[in-house]
Amino acid sequence: MRGMNDLLPAEAPLWEWFEARIADWLRSYGYQQIRTPIVEYTELFVKGIGEVTDIVEKEMYSFEDRLNGEHLTLRPEFTAGVVRAAIEHNLTYDAPRRVWSMGPVFRHERPQRGRYRQFHQVNVEAIGFAGPDIDAELIVMLARLWQILQLPKVRLQINCLGQAAERAAHRADLIAYFERHESALDADAKRRLHSNPLRILDTKNPALAEVVDGAPRICAYLGEASRAHFDGLQQLLTAAGVEFGVNPRLVRGLDYYNLTVFEWITDALGSQGTICGGGRYDPLIERMGGKPTPGIGFGMGIERVIELLKDGGQVDIAPGCDAYVLHQGGATRTHAFLVAERLRDAGLDVVLHAGDASMKSQMKKADASGAEFAVIIGEAELQADSAAVKALRSGAAERAFAQQSSVPLAQLADALIEALQAAETPLQ
Ligand code: ATP
Ligand code: MG
Numbered sequence: 509m510r511g512m513n514d515l516l517p518a519e520a521p522l523w524e525w526f527e528a529r530i531a532d533w534l535r536s537y538g539y540q541q542i543r544t545p546i547v548e549y550t551e552l553f554v555k556g557i558g559e560v561t562d563i564v565e566k567e568m569y570s571f572e573d574r575l576n577g578e579h580l581t582l583r584p585e586f587t588a589g590v591v592r593a594a595i596e597h598n599l600t601y602d603a604p605r606r607v608w609s610m611g612p613v614f615r616h617e618r619p620q621r622g623r624y625r626q627f628h629q630v631n632v633e634a635i636g637f638a639g640p641d642i643d644a645e646l647i648v649m650l651a652r653l654w655q656i657l658q659l660p661k662v663r664l665q666i667n668c669l670g671q672a673a674e675r676a677a678h679r680a681d682l683i684a685y686f687e688r689h690e691s692a693l694d695a696d697a698k699r700r701l702h703s704n705p706l707r708i709l710d711t712k713n714p715a716l717a718e719v720v721d722g723a724p725r726i727c728a729y730l731g732e733a734s735r736a737h738f739d740g741l742q743q744l745l746t747a748a749g750v751e752f753g754v755n756p757r758l759v760r761g762l763d764y765y766n767l768t769v770f771e772w773i774t775d776a777l778g779s780q781g782t783i784c785g786g787g788r789y790d791p792l793i794e795r796m797g798g799k800p801t802p803g804i805g806f807g808m809g810i811e812r813v814i815e816l817l818k819d820g821g822q823v824d825i826a827p828g829c830d831a832y833v834l835h836q837g838g839a840t841r842t843h844a845f846l847v848a849e850r851l852r853d854a855g856l857d858v859v860l861h862a863g864d865a866s867m868k869s870q871m872k873k874a875d876a877s878g879a880e881f882a883v884i885i886g887e888a889e890l891q892a893d894s895a896a897v898k899a900l901r902s903g904a905a906e907r908a909f910a911q912q913s914s915v916p917l918a919q920l921a922d923a924l925i926e927a928l929q930a931a932e933t934p935l936q
Pocket of ligand 1: 585615617622623624625627628629760780782783784785786807808809810811812
């Protein structure tokens with residue numbers, strides 16, 4: 509299906525590696541996982557994301573349940589569902605809460621590199637903290653992740669959207685400004701001029717760059733408290749050594765943001781360069797029926813990060829198992845079957861050859877499997893209660909079994925484990 513991808517076995521190890529790093533990284537900051545359904549009532553997203561947004565206007569996969577007529581939508585982002593769950597299970601009463609999720613989201617967009625219809629996000633929400641310390645922590649945490657992943661240069665942009673009253677004053681001036689320049693606007697911008705003029709600043713149409721550049725900036729409308737919040741954030745980022753740029757046009761796609769908004773951008777992916785975006789949404793929880801509770805979070809596009817990981821070529825992922833067990837059929841097949849089980853008992857990852865094939869063809873399969881060792885159980889080995897071991901990769905493991913050598917079965921698991929451990933210690 510257009511814009512929806514299969515993840516094939518060749519690429520799965522990179523995703524698994526990424527997902528394991530994500531889980532460790534989030535744990536190190538005290539985040540706990542929350543998993544919400546992929547389907548929610550359409551109303552939830554309309555209310556939670558805002559009617560005049562790209563997502564709600566044209567990107568949602570919505571349908572009517574044939575059996576009961578309910579209006580449902582495949583989640584286009586995580587925050588609305590996570591906030592719903594937090595309200596429903598009283599997590600907002602026990603706030604503060606630090607939660608994360610990972611999984612597919614769905615948006616009907618024009619598919620292109622880095623833009624899909626089913627894609628995946630890591631989503632993080634910190635509920636119950638007013639900031640700006642938590643705002644800074646989330647951003648510093650992301651800077652650490654890029655280091656862990658060794659991503660090539662990603663830039664940070666931040667902005668402050670202030671509070672509702674400040675945005676209202678800005679909005680009035682923004683409308684007046686764009687009305688004066690209406691002839692320079694495109695159809696989307698004209699439509700949004702009165703419903704959501706802030707979103708015009710977020711346009712992807714380069715023809716609007718000039719008129720958008722001259723528009724009134726929200727920073728000029730911030731009151732003392734908002735300015736203090738933004739200053740506090742910048743001080744902490746500077747203290748932590750995280751570089752940032754203030755982008756007065758950064759408003760983010762969703763309606764519910766206030767105060768801090770941020771994006772991490774790379775130049776390495778062409779025009780789909782935003783790998784992570786987030787911000788504060790203090791009004792949202794109350795608007796969705798919870799008690800007033802501040803919140804901040806971000807969504808990260810996994811496909812785009814994976815693309816960067818591939819480009820960087822920094823990640824070395826061994827796709828193979830520890831041992832591939834070969835046999836000559838007949839009694840050696842049963843024996844090999846049991847030897848493989850004993851090796852797995854010892855904690856090794858083992859693939860047992862299935863079916864009949866010549867030794868030569870099995871050896872080719874063993875090599876292609878990426879296994880570190882071939883463990884051969886032939887007639888002679890069956891009689892001698894041993895296995896022939898052959899190292900398939902170069903390196904220390906190979907030195908431990910320079911030639912094909914015969915190992916008594918009783919010592920096989922230990923010998924393989926020792927050789928694998930030696931292989932992990934680089935030569936000085
Ligand atoms: P964009 O401006 O690129 O459309 P967005 O503002 O709609 O992004 P968010 O809603 O903030 O994106 O989603 C968080 C992240 O998810 C983005 O920063 C991006 O990395 C990723 N993302 C968004 N849309 C897609 C998509 N269609 N395919 C792949 N990744 C996406
Ligand atoms: Mg979008």
